Amino acid sequence: MKRIRGAFSHLERPLRAVPGVERRLEAEYAAVLRELEPMLKPYRDLPGFSRLPSEGQPPDQVLQQLRALAEREEARWRDGYASGAVYHGGPEHIEFLNRVYALFSQANPLHPDLWPSVARFEAEIVAMTAGMLGADAAGEEITGTVTSCGTESILLAMKAYRDWARETRGITQPEVVLPVTAHAAFEKAAQLFGLRLVYVPVDSGYRADVSAMARSITRRTVVLVASAPSFPHGIIDPIPEIAQLARAHGIGCHVDACLGGFILPWAERLGYPVPPFDFRVPGVTSISVDPHKYGYAPKGVSVILYRGARLRRYQYFAATDWPGGLYATPTLLGSRPGGLIAAAWAAMVTMGEQGYLQAARAILETGARIKEGIRGIPELEVLGDPLWVIAFTSKTIDIYRVLEQMGRRGWSLNALQHPPALHLAVTLRHAQPGVADRFLRDLGESVAWVRAHPEERGELAPVYGLAATLPFRGVVRDLLYRYLDLLYTV
Ligand SMILES: Cc1ncc(COP(=O)(O)O)c(C=O)c1O
Known part of the structure; x- marks a missing residue:
C-alpha cells in the first residue's frame, strides 16, 4: 500500500x-x-440567522428550536448507526457529564487563580492517564498536558520534537518517519511546523514496515511514529521494534494511542493479544491518547504524555515582553473550556x-x-x-x-x-x-x-x-x- x-x-x-x-x-x-x-x-427550509436578530430571541423559543434539531439528529448515533463518533452515549452518563459541565461552564484554566480546581483536574487527568499507560513501570516520570483533541496532542508532540532537535542537535530541517497509515494530523503538523514527512509502507497485515523505517532514518530524523491502533485499519504497529530503533538512534518514538489508549490496557487484562505499546516499552517517548473517545469524556479533551519533564517544555509557549503582561500557555489554545476538563475528569473517576x-x-x-x-x-x-x-x-x-x-x-x-x-x-x-x-x-x-x-x-x-x-x-x-x-x- x-x-x-x-x-x-x-x-x-x-x-x-x-x-x-x-x-x-x-x-x-x-x-x-x-x-x-x-x-x-x-x-435550509427552516428559519435561521445569517445576521444577528435585532432583538434577542426568547430563551425558551431558542431552546425549543435547539431541542427539535438535537432530537432529529439523535436517533442515528444513539441507536448505533455511526462508526466511532459517540463512544458511550448512555443517557445517564450524558446527563451526568452535562451536570458537571454546567458547574464549570464559566471556568478557564488560563486563570488558575480563579479556578485552581480546574488546574487540579488537569493534573489528575494527566496522572490517571499516565498511570493507565505504564507510567509506574516507565522508570522515569511521565508528564503531559490536557489538550483539545487528538490532533492537537499530535501537533504539540511534533512541535516538541522539532524544537528539541533544533536546540539539542542543531537539526534545522527535521524529518519524521511514519507509516502511511498514521493519522492525517501528522501531515497537518508537517504543514504547520515545517517538518518533512518520510512515509514507509505497511506490510500485508497493515503493520508499519520496520525495516523500511530503519532505512528511512537520516541525520535529520527527529521522531519515529507508530499507531496503537491506526485509524484506517485498527491495527497496532510493532511498537517495541520501532521504539528500539528510535532508542538506538537517540531519537523520539511517538505512539499515537488516540484510538486505543483507553481500550488496549483493558484488552490486555482481558487476555486479548495486545502487543506492548505504552511507557513500559523502553524507547517510547510520547503518547497521544483521547479521553473524548473511549475515555467517555465529552468532545474536546485529549492528553499528550511525555517520558520525562524535558520534552514537555518544548511544547510550551511563553511571552515575556508582551504589554499584556507575562503570558504562558502549555498548549496551542489560549482560553480553554474548564467545563469540558471538569467533565472529562468526572468521566474518568466515575468509570x-x-x-x-x-x-x-x-x-x-x-x-x-x-x-x-x-x-x-x-x-x-x-x-x-x-x-x-x-x-x-x-x-x-x-x-x-x-x-x-x-x-x-x-x-x-x-x-x-x-x-x-x-x-x-x-x-x-x-x-x-x-x-x-x-x-x-x-x-x-x-x-x-x-x-x-x-x-x-x-x-x-x-x-x-x-x-x-x-x-x-x-x-x-x-x-x-x-x-x-x-x-x-x-
Ligand atoms: C489514531 C488517531 N489519531 C488521531 C486522531 C485525531 O483525533 P481528533 O479527531 O480528536 O483530533 C484520531 C481520530 O480518530 C485517531 O483515530
Whole structure:
C-alpha cells in the first residue's frame, strides 16, 4: 500500500493550464457538491440567522428550536448507526457529564487563580492517564498536558520534537518517519511546523514496515511514529521494534494511542493479544491518547504524555515582553473550556478501572462478532486482524457502492482509500442488544444489492472511486476545500 504520489503529479499543472480545463473542473466540483448538499444542508427550509436578530430571541423559543434539531439528529448515533463518533452515549452518563459541565461552564484554566480546581483536574487527568499507560513501570516520570483533541496532542508532540532537535542537535530541517497509515494530523503538523514527512509502507497485515523505517532514518530524523491502533485499519504497529530503533538512534518514538489508549490496557487484562505499546516499552517517548473517545469524556479533551519533564517544555509557549503582561500557555489554545476538563475528569473517576474494563469487554466482544460476521460474507475481506476498528474491502464488488447502500439503511461508515475499503469503529453504541446483528444483516443486504445491480453506478460511489485513484491530488484538494466552503454557507 502506497500513498498516491509522483507518477503523474508533474502533469497536473500543465494540464490545468489548458484552456477550458479549470472551467470544466469547476463544473465537476459543483456537480459533486450538489450531490452532497441535501445531506449537509438539510435545514435550509427552516428559519435561521445569517445576521444577528435585532432583538434577542426568547430563551425558551431558542431552546425549543435547539431541542427539535438535537432530537432529529439523535436517533442515528444513539441507536448505533455511526462508526466511532459517540463512544458511550448512555443517557445517564450524558446527563451526568452535562451536570458537571454546567458547574464549570464559566471556568478557564488560563486563570488558575480563579479556578485552581480546574488546574487540579488537569493534573489528575494527566496522572490517571499516565498511570493507565505504564507510567509506574516507565522508570522515569511521565508528564503531559490536557489538550483539545487528538490532533492537537499530535501537533504539540511534533512541535516538541522539532524544537528539541533544533536546540539539542542543531537539526534545522527535521524529518519524521511514519507509516502511511498514521493519522492525517501528522501531515497537518508537517504543514504547520515545517517538518518533512518520510512515509514507509505497511506490510500485508497493515503493520508499519520496520525495516523500511530503519532505512528511512537520516541525520535529520527527529521522531519515529507508530499507531496503537491506526485509524484506517485498527491495527497496532510493532511498537517495541520501532521504539528500539528510535532508542538506538537517540531519537523520539511517538505512539499515537488516540484510538486505543483507553481500550488496549483493558484488552490486555482481558487476555486479548495486545502487543506492548505504552511507557513500559523502553524507547517510547510520547503518547497521544483521547479521553473524548473511549475515555467517555465529552468532545474536546485529549492528553499528550511525555517520558520525562524535558520534552514537555518544548511544547510550551511563553511571552515575556508582551504589554499584556507575562503570558504562558502549555498548549496551542489560549482560553480553554474548564467545563469540558471538569467533565472529562468526572468521566474518568466515575468509570474507574472496573468501568473501563467492562466497557472494553463489551466493545471487544462486539468487535469480534462483527469481524467474524464480515468474514462470513463471501464478497468481503477484513483487512488484517483488528480487534474493534474493523476495515473491510472487496475484490469482487465496488465497496463504495456498499457504503452508499449502507447509507440508505441509515449507517454512517468511514470510507477509506489505498486500498478502497470501509471501516466500523465499534463503540458502546454497537454493544447494545441487536445492533451488531442489524449491522451484519444490513451489510449482507447491501452487498447482495450491489451484486444484483452491476449496471448501477451509484451517486457518490463514483466520486469516492475517482477521488481515491485520481493521480492529480491538487484536484482532490480543491474539491475538499470547496466542501469546507459549503459547510460554512448559511
Ligand atoms: C489514531 C488517531 N489519531 C488521531 C486522531 C485525531 O483525533 P481528533 O479527531 O480528536 O483530533 C484520531 C481520530 O480518530 C485517531 O483515530
